[in-house]
Amino acid sequence: MNFPCRCKIVDVEGFELLPGIMAKTPDTSRPHVGKEGVAILDDDGMSVTITLDDGTILYGHECWWEELPG
Numbered sequence: 001m002n003f004p005c006r007c008k009i010v011d012v013e014g015f016e017l018l019p020g021i022m023a024k025t026p027d028t029s030r031p032h033v034g035k036e037g038v039a040i041l042d043d044d045g046m047s048v049t050i051t052l053d054d055g056t057i058l059y060g061h062e063c064w065w066e067e068l069p070g
Contacts, residue, residue: 003041006068007050009033009058029063032056039065 011033012023025033037052039060048060058065 001067003048004038006036006070007039007065008036008068009050009052010064010066012064023064025064026062029058032058032063036068039067 009029009032011025011030013025015023017023032052035052035054035056037050037056039048039050041047042049050058050060050063050065052058
């Protein structure tokens with residue numbers, strides 16, 4: 001994945017992360033499911049900060065997100 005990149009916050013309810021382990025959409029990100037923004041890799045090289053188009057800032061560990069094509 002190349003950063004910065006366009007991304008979208010996604011809902012993962014009902015997604016099996018590992019056999020017998022279901023993923024859960026964090027409450028923090030639930031109101032933002034479907035919104036788009038820009039993901040950047042933080043200076044530590046491991047964390048991601050997402051700035052949504054509406055100005056909301058989420059961190060990669062607070063939500064599930066996917067890279068958008070383009």
